[in-house]
Amino acid sequence: MAEYGYSLKVDEKIDIYSFGIVLLELITGKRPIDPDFGESVDIVGWIRRKIDKNSPEEALDPSVGNCKHVQEEMLLVLRIALLCTAKLPKERPSMRDVIMMLGEAKPRRKGGKKNETLTANKESM
Numbered sequence: 001m002a003e004y005g006y007s008l009k010v011d012e013k014i015d016i017y018s019f020g021i022v023l024l025e026l027i028t029g030k031r032p033i034d035p036d037f038g039e040s041v042d043i044v045g046w047i048r049r050k051i052d053k054n055s056p057e058e059a060l061d062p063s064v065g066n067c068k069h070v071q072e073e074m075l076l077v078l079r080i081a082l083l084c085t086a087k088l089p090k091e092r093p094s095m096r097d098v099i100m101m102l103g104e105a106k107p108r109r110k111g112g113k114k115n116e117t118l119t120a121n122k123e124s125m
Helices: 001-008 012-028 043-052 068-084 094-103 113-124
Strands: none
Touching: 001 043, 012 043, 012 068, 043 068, 068 094
16 A cells, blocks of 8 residues: 555556555564564565565464464465565566466375365365
8 A cells, every 4th residue: 555655556566566465464464564573664574574584484473373284375375475565566466367376375285085085175166
């Protein structure tokens, strides 16, 4: 939304940015602006600092769970959120691409027949 305030234009790329902010809120459990981020730092800047320090896992909402598969899915969604919040609008994906990426954001799970059966049942719904 801050981007809209600067440009005063509404277009798909601003909507993509806003959607990326929502994804970041969901996977971090944080608000877009939080005193914990530091002065003049929003959620995007905060998460990028975590990534620069090679510790994006620290930014994930611990209340969601510490299961390896859940954390892996959250990191996949984090990557999508970062694409959506790219600084240059032309570098952001289309919403169609975002939806496709979200559909493909599944961790690689080692599993037997039980996991395959669950996956097959979900796909047939």
